[in-house]
Amino acid sequence: MATATSDPQPAYVLHARPYRETSALVDFLTPGGRVRGVLRGARGKAGSLARPFVPLAVEFRGKGELRSVSRLEATGNSPWLVGEALFSGLYLNELLVRLLPLEDPHPRLYEHYAQTLQALAQGRALEPLLRAFEWRLLDELGYAFALDRDSQGEPIAVDGLYRLSADEGLERVFSFAPGLFSGADLLAMAVADWEAAGALLAAKRLMRQALAAHLGSKPLMSRELFRKP
Structure with a gap:
């Protein structure tokens, strides 16, 4: 046969x-x-x-x-990636190998990946591109959560403080503790306003927390590349 x-x-x-x-x-x-x-x-x-x-x-x-x-x-030429753009591309690949199930169709994610590679090759700012890809990946896998509403369905308050629960989403808290997110930063993330002070740094922390719940304890090798001099 x-x-x-x-x-x-x-x-x-x-x-x-x-x-x-x-x-x-x-x-x-x-x-x-x-x-x-x-x-x-x-x-x-x-x-x-x-x-x-x-x-x-x-x-x-x-x-x-x-x-x-x-x-x-x-079917075409490889985009020219060097330095941190290359490390970023390897990071995307490692995320996909670790998190994307075999034989699970995600055509929109494929297109977003191809567009992100081109944007990296064009020298566009890395952090917004990485945050956008991480968010698309979480969304495609069914792990995304609202950025403008908390886990109870209440609108995010500009002056509020929130923590991320891997199962529930954003939960409002009323006393300060390390690792929390301000409402102002979350609302800036919701509309991809990366000009807002602190929004990109907060988005990096948020995506790292969100991904960690699904990556497990094994560290990402590609992250180590960014730490090397």
Whole structure:
């Protein structure tokens, strides 16, 4: 019986690692979700394409959570990412490998990822791009929460203080403690007003807390790149 082969689909490589003697085990991001495939002959031409950020057309053979890559072609040039833009791209890839289930379609997330890579290559400010992608990822996975209302459905108060509950969302508190978020910062985040003082820094803390609940205790390796001199 012939093995079913998929139609070519757009894809990006998220991660690749050696597999057996001459193959690679590759995680791809496609509009149909994250797909894991075995790329044979990875030391040849196909292997040179199996690197991050190159827009690809990929055909997969077989079913289940481990496919065989039957065809791999570049469909465009890789965006030129260097320095912190490169680290940012690797951070996005690690988030997707860690959080995105296999074979779970997210076409809007795929498009947002491709647009974010282009924006990084254009030298746009990193922090707003990263916060927007983190939020889109949380939303696509069903983990997002309201930024303009608290867990009780009440509007966020400009002068209020809030904490994040991974299960409930934003909860208002009435005594100061480290790690809280001001209502003013939350409302600025809700409309992506990154000119508001403190909003970007607060958004970074908020996204880190929100993601931590789903990433578990294993640290993200890509974050260490930003800390190196």
